[in-house]
Amino acid sequence: MKFYRMTIAGYAVGMVVGLGMVMTYGAMEVSSTPSFCGSCHVMEPYYDSWEISSHAEIACVDCHIPPGMTAELRKKFEALSMVARYFTATYGTNPWAEVADESCLECHDRRLLSDTEAFGDVRFDHQPHLSELRRGKRLQCTSCHSQIVQGSHISVTATTCILCHFKDQEAGKGTAECTLCHEKTDRVVETQGVQFDHGQVGRFGMDCNACHIPPQAGAGGVPRERCVTCHNDPARLAEYEEGELLHLTHVTEHKVECTNCHLEIQHVTPQHREVEPNSECAACHGGRHSPQRDLYAGLAGQGVPPMPDAMYRVGVRCEGCHVDHGDGETAKSDEVACMTCHGPEYRTLFRGWIVAAGQRVATVRQELDATERSLGRSELLAQPRENLELVERGKAIHNVPYSFALLGAAHRQINEVRQGRGLTAYRAPWPEAPYETPCLECHVGIETLTVPISGRAFPHSRHVVTEALECDGCHRSHEEAETDGGGLLRPSAANCSSCHHKAAGVSCQSCHAETQTRSFPTEIGEFSHQSHVADMELECSLCHGTASQLRSSADRQACSECH
Numbered sequence: 001m002k003f004y005r006m007t008i009a010g011y012a013v014g015m016v017v018g019l020g021m022v023m024t025y026g027a028m029e030v031s032s033t034p035s036f037c038g039s040c041h042v043m044e045p046y047y048d049s050w051e052i053s054s055h056a057e058i059a060c061v062d063c064h065i066p067p068g069m070t071a072e073l074r075k076k077f078e079a080l081s082m083v084a085r086y087f088t089a090t091y092g093t094n095p096w097a098e099v100a101d102e103s104c105l106e107c108h109d110r111r112l113l114s115d116t117e118a119f120g121d122v123r124f125d126h127q128p129h130l131s132e133l134r135r136g137k138r139l140q141c142t143s144c145h146s147q148i149v150q151g152s153h154i155s156v157t158a159t160t161c162i163l164c165h166f167k168d169q170e171a172g173k174g175t176a177e178c179t180l181c182h183e184k185t186d187r188v189v190e191t192q193g194v195q196f197d198h199g200q201v202g203r204f205g206m207d208c209n210a211c212h213i214p215p216q217a218g219a220g221g222v223p224r225e226r227c228v229t230c231h232n233d234p235a236r237l238a239e240y241e242e243g244e245l246l247h248l249t250h251v252t253e254h255k256v257e258c259t260n261c262h263l264e265i266q267h268v269t270p271q272h273r274e275v276e277p278n279s280e281c282a283a284c285h286g287g288r289h290s291p292q293r294d295l296y297a298g299l300a301g302q303g304v305p306p307m308p309d310a311m312y313r314v315g316v317r318c319e320g321c322h323v324d325h326g327d328g329e330t331a332k333s334d335e336v337a338c339m340t341c342h343g344p345e346y347r348t349l350f351r352g353w354i355v356a357a358g359q360r361v362a363t364v365r366q367e368l369d370a371t372e373r374s375l376g377r378s379e380l381l382a383q384p385r386e387n388l389e390l391v392e393r394g395k396a397i398h399n400v401p402y403s404f405a406l407l408g409a410a411h412r413q414i415n416e417v418r419q420g421r422g423l424t425a426y427r428a429p430w431p432e433a434p435y436e437t438p439c440l441e442c443h444v445g446i447e448t449l450t451v452p453i454s455g456r457a458f459p460h461s462r463h464v465v466t467e468a469l470e471c472d473g474c475h476r477s478h479e480e481a482e483t484d485g486g487g488l489l490r491p492s493a494a495n496c497s498s499c500h501h502k503a504a505g506v507s508c509q510s511c512h513a514e515t516q517t518r519s520f521p522t523e524i525g526e527f528s529h530q531s532h533v534a535d536m537e538l539e540c541s542l543c544h545g546t547a548s549q550l551r552s553s554a555d556r557q558a559c560s561e562c563h
Contacts, residue, residue: 002172034060040086053153063154064228066100081383098255099154101130104141119156122181137163137247144253158394160258169222172405178208190537194312206341212315220265227261295394300382305411309399310441317473350397356445357396363429364388367414371423380417400444431465439471508540 001233033034037060038047050056065078085091115125129139146157169176187200200206227237239245250256259442294300298307311320321338322331323434338346368384386409415425431447433440442444450459463469476511481488519526543559 029180039092042091049153053152053155062106063099063103066095066102067106076410094426095512101141102304104145123183131288136244138252140252140255143251143258145259157257157259158267159264162265163220163258163262167262167267172208178212182208200341200343206319220262222261223263230260250279290334291390291394292398295390295396295402296398298387298399300390301402301406301409302386303413304387304405306351307402307405309402312399352443352451353397353400353445356448357391357400359404359443359448360404360430361391361396364410364414365392367411367426367429371414371418374423375417375421378417381414381422384413384417387413401441406443430460434468435470437471439475443471512540 015204038050050060081548084518116125117125127146128134130141137176142154144156144160145154146160165175165180170179184198184202186197190196224240227240231237240481246261251258251263291300296309296312298312301307320341321330321333335347335350337351362385365388368381368388372378372381387406391403393408395405396547398549410430411426433447444531446460447464449459450457450461452458463470463474479490493502517530519528521527532543533540
């Protein structure tokens with residue numbers, strides 16, 4: 001009977017132990033599932049971000065507990081501990097977890113360590129970041145991949161990359177060199193309605209900082225008070241100055257967000273900032289109404305809507321053009337600055353802008369001075385005076401289209417005052433194209449210029465304004481010229497001759513008078529127009545044909561008739 005009772009008791013104990021083991025195992029398995037992790041309200045944001053992440057098919061414990069038998073046992077133990085803390089309500093409200101590199105590399109070993117990855121416009125190489133010291137520190141996967149960032153799970157924390165690359169670095173130097181991350185490409189980008197071919201950066205050796213304001217180098221400090229948010233031990237707080245120790249503890253041995261301690265460094269800063277009070281530029285341009293800055297930004301005009309310059313819209317800073325320090329005191333700029341980024345053809349554009357702007361400023365200045373002599377310095381002339389002075393003081397070259405709009409408005413405003421006081425209004429002071437064309441976005445003011453073509457003076461006013469000829473009648477597009485390298489001017493037979501050789505009674509000498517003094521090489525020697533045209537009085541058509549059958553080169557058969 002005693003033996004029977006012992007047997008029954010043994011069975012009962014065995015069943016209790018077995019049932020306990022089964023329940024313990026079941027509890028550990030259940031607590032290892034993501035749904036259990038998300039059942040606690042403090043874990044909801046982490047669980048929600050995991051559900052929509054690329055790791056949604058991976059269990060939480062597969063990442064948060066590293067692989068291996070020891071880790072597997074630890075995984076089961078921690079899962080059981082979670083159950084106990086959950087039911088006894090002893091869990092913390094600020095969850096903290098770390099992901100070891102071994103967990104990441106279980107899946108990402110080959111793919112990430114054998115090739116580069118695209119992150120936006122950046123080509124990123126994991127190999128040196130994980131296998132080499134970076135700034136003297138060994139990084140973990142989670143040094144760059146945060147466990148939760150703005151609703152994402154294990155996402156790249158760009159602020160950490162920027163902090164590491166730019167802290168205490170001169171812009172464009174060392175780890176802050178632009179091309180370390182941003183490859184030179186031929187990609188055409190468009191911003192603020194302006195297209196830019198990045199291929200020009202390599203072709204012309206452009207400086208990235210001419211357009212892109214560099215990050216705030218030297219920022220990213222660590223305020224002492226941030227240490228207290230995690231530590232209240234005086235011994236630990238006393239180690240504030242031990243930079244190497246702190247980085248070893250926080251970065252290499254544990255995963256602590258860099259921005260928990262460091263102030264953030266902005267990589268993309270505002271395109272245009274106010275002139276710093278202590279800078280050299282502030283001596284002249286520090287006021288809120290600097291005419292150069294206002295003209296460049298397309299502001300402060302009277303009766304003219306804002307018209308920011310194209311380079312202002314895309315973020316080109318003053319230093320992008322003012323690179324020649326000349327006398328060692330003032331950062332000067334001239335056509336060389338344009339050519340540095342845009343090529344040699346911009347020399348002609350720059351000089352054309354200077355000439356056209358100078359002519360228009362002089363004309364409006366004469367109109368204003370003459371009107372003030374008649375009416376005195378009247379407040380009625382305040383608007384045209386302000387517009388003119390903005391262009392004069394701000395230098396029209398800082399924003400040529402806006403400057404011309406201001407001068408045009410000043411002319412109209414002067415005429416309104418004159419007509420209101422019974423004075424004769426001025427006529428249109430300069431010719432303008434009677435049509436709209438994108439060419440004039442850059443070639444603004446070309447209507448007033450006379451330029452040399454093939455040794456002859458070519459007045460744009462007569463052709464563009466009077467005859468209303470479209471630009472593409474004489475010029476090819478930039479795309480065409482770049483494709484075959486044939487230049488922007490069309491062959492003469494396709495433009496000048498199509499109009500001028502049709503006119504009755506037009507003498508060849510009216511355009512080609514200089515040919516009488518020139519000799520041309522031929523297959524049989526030098527050919528002199530002087531002896532044929534002036535001395536022998538031969539007609540040009542004898543060798544070059546009539547207007548309907550014009551030949552740029554002489555017909556050798558015509559030569560044989562005499563020789």
